[in-house]
Every structure is written in structure tokens, then in C-alpha cells.
Amino acid sequence: GAGVSQSPSNKVTEKGKDVELRCDPISGHTALYWYRQSLGQGLEFLIYFQGNSAPDKSGLPSDRFSAERTGGSVSTLTIQRTQQEDSAVYLCASSLDPNSPLHFGNGTRLTVT
Amino acid sequence: EDQVTQSPEALRLQEGESSSLNCSYTVSGLRGLFWYRQDPGKGPEFLFTLYSAGEEKEKERLKATLTKKESFLHITAPKPEDSATYLCAVPVYGNNRLAFGKGNQVVVIP
Numbered sequence: 001g002a003g004v005s006q007s008p009s010n011k012v013t014e015k016g017k018d019v020e021l022r023c024d025p026i027s028g029h030t031a032l033y034w035y036r037q038s039l040g041q042g043l044e045f046l047i048y049f050q051g052n053s054a055p056d057k058s059g060l061p062s063d064r065f066s067a068e069r070t071g072g073s074v075s076t077l078t079i080q081r082t083q084q085e086d087s088a089v090y091l092c093a094s095s096l097d098p099n100s101p102l103h104f105g106n107g108t109r110l111t112v113t
Numbered sequence: 114e115d116q117v118t119q120s121p122e123a124l125r126l127q128e129g130e131s132s133s134l135n136c137s138y139t140v141s142g143l144r145g146l147f148w149y150r151q152d153p154g155k156g157p158e159f160l161f162t163l164y165s166a167g168e169e170k171e172k173e174r175l176k177a178t179l180t181k182k183e184s185f186l187h188i189t190a191p192k193p194e195d196s197a198t199y200l201c202a203v204p205v206y207g208n209n210r211l212a213f214g215k216g217n218q219v220v221v222i223p
Contacts, residue, residue, distance in 0.1 A: 004156070031209065033210060035213075040215070041215065042117075042200075042213045042214055042215040042216065043157075043200070043202075043211075043213040045210045045211070045212070048208075048209055048210050050209070055209070056208055056209065056210060058208075059210075091156050091157075093156070098209035099144075099145075101147060101159040101162060102147075102157075102159065102211065103159065104149075104156030104157045104158070105156050106154065106155050106156045107155075107156055
């Protein structure tokens with residue numbers, strides 16, 4: 001079956017531009033997570049969705065970051081006015097419920113020049 | 114604060130040379146410990162969940178074990194295809210998310 005799909009796989013943008021990253025979770029998975037992975041660092045939690053609501057946004061690093069999820073399915077992570085420190089791989093994961101293992105997509109590699 | 118520490122950061126093994134990876138954690142009320150494998154350019158792939166001290170899980174050449182303070186991932190007679198970064202994670206107390214270690218980067222040389 002289809003796994004978690006993320007697009008684009010790579011994104012190069014200029015400092016100050018806005019970017020949108022998309023995640024299509026596994027069908028039927030109610031929990032959806034965004035993580036960020038920088039070189040040499042562990043996975044950094046950004047936000048968690050249960051259905052369409054986001055009970056935990058505590059990992060978003062600044063108000064330039066926002067995310068939404070519609071129809072209990074697709075999620076979009078938006079970064080406004082990108083900065084060079086935003087360069088990283090952004091990973092999306094979904095699970096049947098919060099207690100089940102996460103299934104990750106292959107990520108979007110964001111490079112801010 | 115919940116923390117996950119993995120050691121060694123990097124490991125080079127000859128094919129067939131068994132070894133172990135360590136994941137130590139400090140967390141209130143452990144609700145499971147997860148092991149993932151990550152290949153370059155890919156997202157992490159789920160391997161095991163362990164829930165209680167003394168529990169063991171096996172998959173091919175990998176065996177994961179759990180104590181009250183740490184977990185080990187044993188790689189028996191590794192092959193080059195076992196080369197990857199292995200990530201350990203625990204649920205954060207009071208939250209529905211995982212805290213990840215920085216990983217063990219394993220290279221198996223033919």
C-alpha cells in the first residue's frame with residue numbers, strides 16, 4: 001500500500017520567501033506529525049495533529065511557522081519569510097493513533113540561500 | 114526533561130563482526146521505546162517497540178533489548194546492507210510525541 005508521501009522532495013528558496021511543504025499521510029491514520037532534521041542533529045518535533053486539530057504546537061520554532069490539516073488527511077507546513085537557519089529536512093509521519101509506531105515519509109530537503 | 118542519548122555516534126564494522134548499539138533514556142513513566150532505521154535520503158523506518166524491562170524483539174540480524182534505563186540493539190554477523198543510522202525514541206511524558214536520540218551511524222565494510 002501507499003506510504004506517507006511528501007512533496008516537493010527538494011526545495012531551494014531565497015531568504016525571505018515563503019514556502020509550503022505538503023504531506024499525504026497513510027489513509028486512515030488519524031495522527032500526523034511534523035519533525036525537522038538538521039545535519040548532525042536528532043529529529044526535532046514541530047507539531048502534532050489528531051484529526052484536523054493540533055493539540056501540540058509546542059515545537060514550532062517561531063511564528064513564521066504554521067501548519068494545517070484538512071479533511072483529516074493532507075497537511076501543509078508553511079514557513080514565512082524563510083531564513084538560512086530554516087534549512088533542514090522536514091519529515092512528516094503518520095500513525096493509526098498516538099500509541100502506534102510512526103510511519104515516515106522521505107522528507108522535503110529545504111535549502112534557503 | 115526527557116532525554117535520549119545514543120552511543121557510539123558512529124561505528125565501522127567488518128562484515129560478520131557483531132556489535133551492540135546503546136540507547137540510554139531518562140523519562141518519567143516509560144510508555145515504550147522505539148527503534149528506527151534510517152538510510153541516506155530516506156525517512157526513518159520502524160523496526161521495534163519495547164514496552165517493559167526484560168523484553169526482547171528480533172528481526173533478521175537485529176535484536177533489541179530493554180532494561181529500566183537503557184536499550185541495546187545487537188547486530189549479529191552484520192552485512193553491508195545493515196549500514197544505516199539507527200534511531201532510538203521514547204514517548205515524551207504527558208505528550209503524544211516522540212523524543213529521538215541523535216542516532217548510531219553504522220557502516221559495515223565488506
